[in-house]
Amino acid sequence: MPSAPAFTSGKALTGDRIDTTGVAELLDSVASPEAALPCRSGDADLWFAEAPAELERAKYLCGDCPVRASCLAGALARREPWGVWGGEIFEKGVIVERKRPRGRPRKHPVVPTTARTPSSQQSSGQRSAA
Incomplete structure (x- = not known):
């Protein structure tokens, strides 16, 4: 099985090619070039x-x-390295x-403020008053 090309910072390294076989054919198969394909209108x-x-x-x-279905099937077959294809990331x-936001993940989960008990809020208030 051939290996996927190496990528750095979302860009192909010099000399690597991204296989786009089928993408143009898929989009051209739509009956009308003016068809309302969301990826062809607006910000690519x-x-x-x-x-x-x-x-999202x-x-x-x-x-x-x-x-959508053909786009997703093609992306799976090509093993697209990134992006939204056929409604999937x-x-x-x-x-x-879901795509994780940039940065290091938290070591410990954040406790919502609504999960605090009244006694913990009172004791923290007493400490600040002292």
Whole structure:
């Protein structure tokens, strides 16, 4: 099985090629070039954004696309390295449910302020008053 090309910072290294076989054919198969394909109208960078919220927006826009199923099947076959394809987020050739924001993940989960008990709030208030 051939290995996927190496990528750094979301860009192919010099000399590596990204296999786009089938993408143009898929988009050209739509009956009308003016068809309302969300990836062909508006900001194309939205489908390759870094911000999780923007990727969620791209996924939403794919919802009613007439070539969504074919787009997803092609992306899976090509093992797309990143982006939103067929309404799913791809990272390193596989579908991920959500993209993690940049930065190091927390060591410990954050306790919501509503989960604090009245006694813990009172004792912390007493400490600050002292």
